[in-house]
Amino acid sequence: MRILLASVYLFLLIAGPAAAQDNPIQQVLQENRDLLEESSRRTIGPAIDAISDSGLPQAQAVLEKWQAKELWQREADGLFFFAEDIGSDTYRLIDIATGAPVGSYDEDDLDQLKPNSGIRGMIGAALVRFQLMDPDPAKRADALDAISRDAEASHLDALRGSIADETDPGLKARKARLERILTIAYDPDPAARIAAIQSFKGDLGVDARAALNPLVATTRAAVTDAPPEDENIARLLRPGSDALSEVEAYALLVDAGLAPPRLSLDDQRAALAAHIENGRVGGVPVDRLDTVAARDRAYSALADAGTVPAAATEAEVAQALSSHVFYERYAETDPAVTEAANAALGAIAFKVGLNQGADLALDALSLASIYFLAAIGLAITFGVMGVINMAHGEFIMMGAYTGYVVQQVVPNYTASILIALPLAFVLTFAAGVAMERLVIRWLYNRPLETLLATFGISIALQQLAKNIFGTQARPLTSPDWLDGALVFNDVVSISYIRIAIFVLALAFLALFLFIMRRTRLGLEVRAVTQNPRMAASMGINPDRINMLTFGLGSGIAGVAGVAIGLYAKVTSELGQDYIVQSFMTVVVGGVGNIWGTLLGATLIGSLQKGIEWLNPSNTLAAQTYMILFIILFIQFRPRGIIALRGRAAGD
Amino acid sequence: MTSLLEVSGVSVSFDGFNAINNLSFEIGPAELRAIIGPNGAGKTTFMDIVTGKTRPDEGHVLWGGMNKSLLKMNESQIAREGVGRKFQRPTVFEDQSVFDNLMMALKKNRAPWSVLFYRQSAADRARVAELAEEIGLSDQLHRKSGELSHGQKQWLEIGMLLAQEPKLLLVDEPAAGMTLAEREHTTDLLKEAAKTRAVVVVEHDMEFVRRLGCKVTVLHEGAVLAEGSIDHVTQNRQVIDVYLGR
Amino acid sequence: MRDSFFAKNPSVLIFLTLLALFTLAVTLLGEAHGTGAISTSFVKTLGKTLCLCLVAIAMDLVWGYTGILSLGHFAFFGLGGYMIGMWLMYARTELIVAESLAQAEIPPTPDEIRDAIATQIFGVVGGSEFPAVWAFAHSLPIQLALVVLVPGALALVFGWLAFRSRVTGVYLSILTQAMTLALALYLFQNDSGLRGNNGLSGLQNIPGAGDIPQSIISIRFFWASAAALAAGYLLAAFMVSGKFGSVIRGIRDDEARVRFLGYSVEGYKLFVFTLTAVIAGVAGALYYPQAGIINPAEVAPIASIYLAVWVAIGGRGRLYGAVIGAALVSLLSTWFTGGQAPALPLGFYTVDWVDWWQVLLGLGFVLVTLFAPSGIGGLFDLVAGRRHPDRHGADLGPDKGSFREREAEQ
Structure with missing residues (x-):
């Protein structure tokens, strides 16, 4: 055995230098053998360049193995190999060019190349160029990510070299953009930097601002x-x-x-x-x-x-x-560069401002649709019927808890939402009808007593929810397809949930208009609310209409509850958070008019977002000032934005 | 004779409907006047304007010898100026006694502070008793006014108006829902009141108006159609058309 | 017939006598001057209850008599508490700080003392300077004046705005609720200058009274509360018994008619609203030193609705009804939520009153509204043999706040 090993060893010893002759990568390595053996950060540069510039197919693999400390040198002849640990301090050497195993050696006969962290960094920089030209687009994208995370001056040349051969248009654009960003930071030529800076005028990317801001620090x-x-x-x-x-x-x-x-x-x-x-x-x-x-x-x-x-x-x-x-x-010494950067940043700031305005408008719109959703049921019970229902918020809460319970039974989120929406409607419709029959109908024309009685129901329902579900927040998870956000650019984006709530709000508006204007029920509701006695004499049963209308308003509150539950946390106090705002929405908009409610929600939503924008750290202050504004607003338009005038409004 | 109330060129519209259309009207300091007109002629709106409940779109409402404009005042200021109003349905404070109702109406300082420290004097009590006598409710003084009959409430309200000592009394359909005997009493009350002040009676009932025996103003579509004695206006061709239809 | 005030209002004399007897009984049974049968903490509870009765009287004046369902009077109550709390906290912290700085080698300058107090008070909200609202916190007379002035001024401004634009009925209720919510949200902020949701604490420690045991302090506050309640009751009875009472009850039932009589309805509403806000502020200033802590949650709109609930359960439009409602409901709440009420085993489920009291209260309140509009006070009518007028279900006036048939007496 020992003889056999020795003979193989001997054979290879003779074959070694011969192998280097017709093995170009080995040749390159041998040419830089001194530098590689010295392994000093100061002197290693030419060796790395030689390998990466060799144009050989194995160059990338050699650099990677070297960086990973898997490049070994055979002491006997100084040739370089890849190696695998096969146990008991023995390594199997692998020929770099062919990938063929060359034989097994004891560790004592081998030298491991151990680049220090400085050298590994330099190798990494050299590798970037290979990664940037890797046939796999995913690897190229990774390399770009790595560069944009942690850019270095050395990346610039590699990046520039890789642009021309890039086949994927998306990656090509990214490379070109990154090249410009690196140019700003690392190009020695001021003219090139200024050109790159100017190319970012009005660009909304966070990366552009990140590249420009240090220049003007x-x-x-x-x-x-x-x-x-x-x-x-x-x-x-x-x-x-x-x-x-x-x-x-x-x-x-x-x-x-x-x-x-x-x-x-x-x-x-x-x-x-x-x-x-x-x-x-x-x-x-x-x-x-x-x-x-x-x-x-x-x-x-x-x-x-x-x-x-x-x-x-x-x-x-x-x-x-x-x-x-x-x-x-x-910190930047070239005045021309700082001047160009200031100009570019000014242009960016202006455009960012415009887009922030757009983003704010989207935010305001989505908040408005939440308020509208919370208030639309109230627009029916309070706006149309004139019944003040303090337990309205608890109907919203019931809807949200219905969504939660359904999710416990039906694990598929999409299916559970689709079940929960109608179920919530049915449940809160029933609760609304029961409440109307048992309490409210005895108190028509006594709105203050209705307010207090429904408040009693409200606290009872809240405590019941607390007893059943506990005080901690319950999750109501949205389906996957509602995750994420619709991104317009780095500044403007809106989450899909908010879009869904917006769509739902529009759907409810359409439903409300349809029921009120196109159905028999709507006609009878309008008749009963305008003149109950006359309606009754025409064969409409006001009791039935009141019951159905109240049920409808409550049912819509339940459905709104499912939607709000997706967006906010479900607790027994969920309804309370919305009740005052909902009443405000209806009152500000003008009682008895759904368009008024829509306008009211828009006004309150935009106002709150606007005030938050002025003082972003403090949403409580925004709410405080919004309410103060509403109180003042009612001074000037006591009947709301859309006021029914004259005798029709009654007193 | 200078007029007590002068309404000139007043118009008001609700949602495009002209309730009052360039109305002019005048009444002297001690005069009884009846206003008649079909439904929607603007009788109630006219009273609303004079008492400050409704603001007209244009026109003037001048008051008293000094020609003060009533349009700049609110309801309570106008009432303190001496305009009293009786509503169609009797409106008295039903949770309070007849005595309290009359006491509240008695002409006194109406500022909260002086009302808070107000103490009834013997003279005030005598005045209330006198008014109760006048409206025939002397033995009902300490009953809650909510328990009075419909007619009694009407009288109580007239009594409250008299207690206010207004210079102008606006009375909206005082005879509605009254028995014949009650009507006679009401007629007497109004005639008596008109001796010392201006009284404007809005009424549907021609028979009642005839019994008042005073000048009549006919309103139609928010404007004065005719004016004169009851016999004069009832023979007016236009008035007949309006009342009986064409 | 026109005798003295008390002869006309026998209930006032009865009430004052009962209150005096109650005060005497608590004093004799308390730990400070009596047998000790009533614990100090229960004396505090009773003292606090008297303050709640006082604010309930204010609520009854504004709602039961004037027909304005204000959902903001507990905010005034809380403001009164905050005003006195600022002085209590400042003065006590000053004593502590002065004591600790006295140990230093170099005596502190006034500025150093002030800074140290500020750091002590506002450390929890990350502040170390006095906000502008604390400008007078060092002065007891000024803060006492503010107890009256701040709720009064807020009520005056808010009321002027609201009544001027003729907001009535539920709209006014919603508006007052919005005002309360705005105030609560404002106080919840850390930079409101009133320690955010930490509120003011340690108010039971009266500065300069460190040597006096809590048992004596609590009975003193109990007396003060009883005296304030007596004074408030007298004032309210005086207001509602005369012509002023006639006018505000007229406003409750039919404000348009009052207007046409020449009374400035807005002026009267503003007067009552502001005066009751002041009464509420005084009640709060007496309540919170007994409670020891005040935070923005106390001001939240729900507290004001509870106040209306108390008055409704006691029977609105009668002063003793407000007192009975406030005392009964708040004491029962303490009893039930304090865990003292025995659980009710139903076999399959045990009703733990800590969890179920609110359900019971809520439903009970619905029942009172539906079936007993005159509340507990209505029971006295049964005893006295007074009946409701038979009005076939009609209310006593066209306004939303007017009396219902069964609330009125024949």
């Missing part, structure tokens, strides 16, 4: 006379202006070592405390040191005695500020 500095010539000055600053307060300006001087630090109140107190002698500091009794003036007196006494350093006086501070020049400088 500034730092503040202070100097004794004029700012140095070689710095790219953004602007001069005057201490005491909005851009630079006097305190900040003085801090700059202190940081630059141009002025002594100011004495803070804490430092002063500490200094005084450190020099208490016989209950006195600088001649001032300690118990008198409870005013700023007394402390100043004590401190200057100490300073005069030389025990503490003198504090800068106001006059000295003012003198220091006036004798220095303050300015902002760009």
